[in-house]
Amino acid sequence: MGKIKLLQGNEACAEGALYAGCTFFAGYPITPSTEVAEYLARRLPLIRGVFLQMEDEIAAMAAVIGGSLAGQKALTATSGPGFSLKQENIGFAALTEIPCVIVNVMRGGPSTGVPTGPGQSDIMQCRWGTHGDHPSICLTPAYVQEIFSETVRAFNLSEKYRTPVIIAFDEIVGHMRERIEIPDKGVLPIVNRQKPDCPPKEYLPYDDKAGDVPPMANFFEGYRYHVTGLNHGPDGFPVNASPRIHTDELRLMRKVEANRKEIIRFEEYQTGDADVVVFAYGVSGRSGKTAVKMARAEGIKAGLFRPLTIWPFPEEEVSAIASRVKAIVVPELSLGQIIFEVDRCAKGRTRVEGIYRVDGDPITPAQILEKIKEVR
Amino acid sequence: MAFDYDRYIRGGKLPHIWCPGCTYGIVFKSLLRAVEALKIPKDDIAMVSGIGCASRLPGYVDFNTLHTTHGRALPFATGLKMARPDKHVMVVSGDGDATAIGGNHFIHACRRNIDITVLVFNNFIYGMTGGQYSPTTPSGHIATTMPYGNIDPSFNIPELAKGAGATWVGRGTAYHAAALDKLIIGAIEHKGLSVLEIINACPTTHGRRNKFRTPTDMLLWMKDTALPLSAFEKLPPEKTAGKFPTGVLFKKDAPEYCETYYGMVERVRKPAEGRA
Numbered sequence: 149m150g151k152i153k154l155l156q157g158n159e160a161c162a163e164g165a166l167y168a169g170c171t172f173f174a175g176y177p178i179t180p181s182t183e184v185a186e187y188l189a190r191r192l193p194l195i196r197g198v199f200l201q202m203e204d205e206i207a208a209m210a211a212v213i214g215g216s217l218a219g220q221k222a223l224t225a226t227s228g229p230g231f232s233l234k235q236e237n238i239g240f241a242a243l244t245e246i247p248c249v250i251v252n253v254m255r256g257g258p259s260t261g262v263p264t265g266p267g268q269s270d271i272m273q274c275r276w277g278t279h280g281d282h283p284s285i286c287l288t289p290a291y292v293q294e295i296f297s298e299t300v301r302a303f304n305l306s307e308k309y310r311t312p313v314i315i316a317f318d319e320i321v322g323h324m325r326e327r328i329e330i331p332d333k334g335v336l337p338i339v340n341r342q343k344p345d346c347p348p349k350e351y352l353p354y355d356d357k358a359g360d361v362p363p364m365a366n367f368f369e370g371y372r373y374h375v376t377g378l379n380h381g382p383d384g385f386p387v388n389a390s391p392r393i394h395t396d397e398l399r400l401m402r403k404v405e406a407n408r409k410e411i412i413r414f415e416e417y418q419t420g421d422a423d424v425v426v427f428a429y430g431v432s433g434r435s436g437k438t439a440v441k442m443a444r445a446e447g448i449k450a451g452l453f454r455p456l457t458i459w460p461f462p463e464e465e466v467s468a469i470a471s472r473v474k475a476i477v478v479p480e481l482s483l484g485q486i487i488f489e490v491d492r493c494a495k496g497r498t499r500v501e502g503i504y505r506v507d508g509d510p511i512t513p514a515q516i517l518e519k520i521k522e523v524r
Numbered sequence: 525m526a527f528d529y530d531r532y533i534r535g536g537k538l539p540h541i542w543c544p545g546c547t548y549g550i551v552f553k554s555l556l557r558a559v560e561a562l563k564i565p566k567d568d569i570a571m572v573s574g575i576g577c578a579s580r581l582p583g584y585v586d587f588n589t590l591h592t593t594h595g596r597a598l599p600f601a602t603g604l605k606m607a608r609p610d611k612h613v614m615v616v617s618g619d620g621d622a623t624a625i626g627g628n629h630f631i632h633a634c635r636r637n638i639d640i641t642v643l644v645f646n647n648f649i650y651g652m653t654g655g656q657y658s659p660t661t662p663s664g665h666i667a668t669t670m671p672y673g674n675i676d677p678s679f680n681i682p683e684l685a686k687g688a689g690a691t692w693v694g695r696g697t698a699y700h701a702a703a704l705d706k707l708i709i710g711a712i713e714h715k716g717l718s719v720l721e722i723i724n725a726c727p728t729t730h731g732r733r734n735k736f737r738t739p740t741d742m743l744l745w746m747k748d749t750a751l752p753l754s755a756f757e758k759l760p761p762e763k764t765a766g767k768f769p770t771g772v773l774f775k776k777d778a779p780e781y782c783e784t785y786y787g788m789v790e791r792v793r794k795p796a797e798g799r800a
Contacts (some may be wrong), residue, residue, distance in 0.1 A: 172607060174599075193789045196604045203632035207599035210592065210629075214572075214603020217590065222603070241592050367588040367604060372569050374534075374583055376591035385537065385583060455538050 164299025172222035173196035174211035185224035205233035219366035225251035239278030245310035262500035265508025266318035269482035285458035292326035304339035389475035422451030439516035445491035470494035545739030547698035558708035578645035595626030609782035634688035638781035655729030685719035692718035699746035
């Protein structure tokens with residue numbers, strides 16, 4: 149039996165990081181994510197971990213990558229504008245294949261927007277925020293317990309695939325307090341990066357011969373090698389020649405694409421016989437579930453598909469739903485972003501209807517129920 | 525016996541990218557001699573850089589090397605150093621990388637006094653992108669983005685570092701290579717944030733547009749304008765115009781950041797003893 153606690157989503161995120169073995173945090177104060185930093189500022193020194201409040205968001209992301217390269221599991225947390233500032237270095241981590249976890253507690257935008265209200269309008273930035281082609285894993289928990297477990301999973305995926313992993317939830321779930329159980333050590337699996345077992349002289353940090361995820365040596369452990377944000381060869385040194393750049397970029401993408409089955413997680417609720425399915429994540433997924441229950445109580449065949457992994461997008465699952473329902477309803481706290489992905493997978497086989505809201509309040513179950521009735 | 529540079533240079537990675545006449549090669553060799561003099565094991569050194577001509581240096585040396593994003597070498601280095609405070613972390617940066625795009629990181633690293641050695645290769649120009657003015661381009665000089673002469677006031681890098689809290693500040697030049705070895709040794713040996721500005725020359729994108737007919741002219745300019753601090757201080761102000769002091773310009777003792785942080789860690793882990 150684990151420990152029962154009453155925690156905020158942001159605090160549960162910090163607890164999940166500690167459970168996963170995180171010993172390094174660097175951040176910068178920003179609403180509504182600051183509690184992640186505050187919690188870890190208290191806890192990390194107690195386990196000889198590193199807590200750094202850096203001079204800005206960019207520096208925090210850089211320090212996290214440095215900490216990870218020196219062998220620690222590293223986390224940063226931010227929101228809206230800070231997430232924008234981190235993007236260049238997130239791309240650096242993707243190309244150099246240095247594991248790290250980035251929490252984005254989403255608020256309204258653009259610019260300062262609504263710092264104290266929820267938003268879901270960074271969801272495309274989670275996928276495409278940094279420049280260039282790059283793999284992307286983004287998890288979208290909706291409950292405090294789920295923030296804990298998905299944070300653990302984020303570290304595991306990051307270590308396993310040597311890639312930055314983003315956890316995106318909204319201000320409401322971040323600040324909501326719920327009862328959670330922190331499992332005993334050993335209950336949830338913990339993944340650590342695979343280290344090389346060859347002699348240092350033979351080590352090729354970006355060699356794909358043994359698979360798409362090459363073993364990673366930490367700095368100062370005898371494997372002296374070069375890490376660069378330039379496209380590089382198997383030995384890590386810059387290459388600007390065909391076809392290496394193209395094939396290596398494909399390998400980066402394949403790390404995620406070929407492992408969709410393992411990475412993609414979702415909740416399906418009453419979708420089996422549904423005429424209308426609500427596709428929603430985060431706080432909108434919570435409202436969606438209530439709306440489905442209300443609809444069922446009135447005899448309406450409604451269901452919910454709630455992705456816990458938004459990137460890579462659950463294409464097959466959404467496509468299968470689109471082939472059998474009359475309509476998919478997509479509530480989101482933006483003026484329409486993730487609906488384009490749903491629409492792309494539906495391929496015109498079903499009606500796809502959005503419910504949008506950006507005034508700092510959540511979409512209510514009643515709003516969703518009304519839309520379900522309209523489209524069924 | 526001749527110095528064996530090959531012991532430190534990665535096999536097959538030369539020639540370097542620097543132009544003929546560039547002085548970075550001189551500094552590169554000085555740096556290797558300094559590391560050799562200190563007998564630091566190669567496994568225990570991380571060399572971190574940002575973007576620019578100087579930032580390509582780590583690729584050639586057989587240490588743990590990290591070539592990062594523009595201006596951000598110091599926060600990456602801070603992450604490495606905090607995770608492994610027992611290791612040597614060095615940053616190689618340029619005038620634009622350290623004091624323009626990375627200016628915020630520069631002053632805050634100085635303020636923390638974290639034990640990192642920062643070598644700023646000041647060539648007074650953005651060389652890699654073809655000669656745009658930087659925060660250290662002299663007044664009136666021609667740059668591709670100051671075609672009518674530079675109107676921007678310039679930074680004095682050692683004064684900036686000192687003002688921000690660096691506890692070891694020095695300046696050397698590529699011309700005075702033997703003296704540079706000693707300065708780099710001093711910078712590495714210092715416990716705390718050390719900043720060494722190294723005056724360099726970019727004949728390709730700076731010199732030839734600014735009346736330096738040859739790379740040699742630029743080295744001779746260093747010879748004529750650099751004065752050891754002791755000599756510089758003896759001159760009346762009217763005679764220091766156009767000259768700059770070299771050597772260890774400032775040094776003080778202050779708590780080092782990693783030591784302070786891990787000291788706090790030990791204190792909070794034993795609250796009862798901490799209160800005693």
